[in-house]
Amino acid sequence: MTDAHENHWAAPVAAAALDARVRVPGSKSITNRAYVLAALAGAPTRVRVPLDSRDTRLMLGALASLGARSEETADGFLVYPLGTTGSSHGEPVEVTLGNAGTVARFTPALAALGDSPVLFDGDEAIRRRPIGPLLAALRRLGVRIDDDGRGAPPFTVHGDGGVRGGTVDLDSSASSQFLSALLLAGPAFDRGVTVRLVGDAPPSEPHIAMTLDMLHRFGATVEREGAEFHVAPAKLSCPEYVVEPDLSTAAPFVAAAVAAGGTVRVAGWPSTTTQPGDWLRSFLPALGASVRLEDGGLAVTGGSRIPGVELDLHEVGELTPVVAALLCFADGPSVISGVAHLRGHETDRITALATELSALGGDVSETDDGLRITPAPLHGGVFRTYDDHRLVMAAAVLGLRVPGIHVENPATVGKTFPAFVETWTGMLGSGQ
Known part of the structure; x- marks a missing residue:
């Protein structure tokens, strides 16, 4: 699970388009x-x-x-x-x-x-x-x-x-x-x-x-x-x-299909739900993805490009880390707004995301209530997670396309998904 960096995880790169089925734990x-x-x-x-x-x-x-x-x-x-x-x-x-x-x-x-x-x-x-x-x-x-x-x-x-x-x-x-x-x-x-x-x-x-x-x-x-x-x-x-599957925890997996290409299926995705994570079903097509609700769950297939977008995530703020990571691969600038409340979560997620994404070469800056993301070449390095499970998931998305990302304290995902690293690497193994 960890590499030469003590207490770090070398986020795996997707070597081929994905073809995987994953099951996430309960909400x-x-x-x-x-x-x-x-x-x-x-x-x-x-x-x-x-x-x-x-x-x-x-x-x-x-x-x-x-x-x-x-x-x-x-x-x-x-x-x-x-x-x-x-x-x-x-x-x-x-x-x-x-x-x-x-x-x-x-x-x-x-x-x-x-x-x-x-x-x-x-x-x-x-x-x-x-x-x-x-x-x-x-x-x-x-x-x-x-x-x-x-x-x-x-x-x-x-x-x-x-x-x-x-x-x-x-x-x-x-x-x-x-x-x-x-x-x-x-x-x-x-x-x-x-x-x-x-x-x-x-x-x-x-x-x-x-x-x-x-x-x-x-x-x-x-x-x-x-x-x-x-x-x-x-x-x-x-x-x-x-209890329904946790659709916010499913976010990095469906984002993986957009970032790396191919198809990821999330088992058990409900047809109707009050969970904020279901917003992804309507949002991902704006990033060029194909989204299908099937009998066995949700299937997401990545498109040929990721356009820049402007998003008000006030109602679905917990998805911000994964969405911000994904937008680093867009072919145009993006703005995330409406998430000032994230400064009071497990960490100040706005500052943490701007700091860590910029440290890897990203052009990411804070606004009063969100982030401004301008595409820039990314490189490897240590991605600090501040004991925040959602930041581990964001770093995993980055690692799909950026070699050499070492994720600090991956065990913090135990807050919501203790088997995240194993499930993530299993998803990549299915597509290679």
């Missing part, structure tokens, strides 16, 4: 939402074919700390409701966040339903990721939180046995997860929750749609009128939930 976004809703349900939920990765294990660990145990099954996990691991009788509890944004944002409200003080902390990177607006909203809904004014981990939630709920204003412009966190927990609040969005629109409308859809599937009553959302108190139930 992280869906998996962790399903686990949270299962913990709030009235009976156990069998979550089938979920993502098994660092982030999802951290979520299961957090829920276990809060009183919702789980059992591994042949094809997933059986998740029991909160309260099934016994009572802590007010004793302090700790939740380990790692660098998982969904865990940091989705579980504090659940902690308030118990009767113990719960300390939330994780990796140094999670302490830099925004969460202050969510903590402020939870306080206004009756949750006691101590954070010494940081608006970030570490912080302690004092469980009072329930949450009053009600109506609250929320600025979710830094992350749609703030809104999703309140909506997911809303059915367990005494008065439910009504969230009125203030400030700029949240990024990633598809993730909001995903949250609403999953709440419906677990039996919640959800209403939306413009920027106002209401979730009524409810007893949730979903005996079985099947």
Whole structure:
């Protein structure tokens, strides 16, 4: 997996047009939402074919700390409701966040339903990721939180046995997860929750749609009128939930067909979905690719050239690293906009992409809310990944056409796709 550079991966070059079929793991976004809703349900939920990765294990660990145990099954996990691991009788509890944004944002409200003080902390990177607006909203809904004014981990939630709920204003412009966190927990609040969005629109409308859809599937009553959302108190139930493949994790594989030529098929691509990654299906033809939804999944065949484009990726920001890497091979300038919120992800993805792509010879510069990419000859070198799984995937796309790219810390893909490197090299082997 690594080469002579310690802790680096020599990204393989595509020696021929691709002809491969790949299978990606379950969606992280869906998996962790399903686990949270299962913990709030009235009976156990069998979550089938979920993502098994660092982030999802951290979520299961957090829920276990809060009183919702789980059992591994042949094809997933059986998740029991909160309260099934016994009572802590007010004793302090700790939740380990790692660098998982969904865990940091989705579980504090659940902690308030118990009767113990719960300390939330994780990796140094999670302490830099925004969460202050969510903590402020939870306080206004009756949750006691101590954070010494940081608006970030570490912080302690004092469980009072329930949450009053009600109506609250929320600025979710830094992350749609703030809104999703309140909506997911809303059915367990005494008065439910009504969230009125203030400030700029949240990024990633598809993730909001995903949250609403999953709440419906677990039996919640959800209403939306413009920027106002209401979730009524409810007893949730979903005996079985099947997780879709992660379409954002599929991004580098379909991009590979565009970058290297040939055809890549992604198994199990759904015909309808709320996942942001499905945007690729409508976007790739603009880059000259042929895209076909078949019975077995999605087939993408690269074209003869990649034109420069102007893209507003506000709703699908997590695809930015792979898209930016692909556009380095375009035959004209490109602009990516609408992704200022990426500065608060696992790393400042805008600065990281501009820095690393430029270090390999690219003409890539930052804008206030994105990147400007002008084609230039690329060369090999070390591509730093900043402990960010999406940057590993972007570097892999570059390596298809640029010899000598050494990807720092490829193991960070364990956040969402532990077998990424093996699957990537297998894809190339199929086409050579």
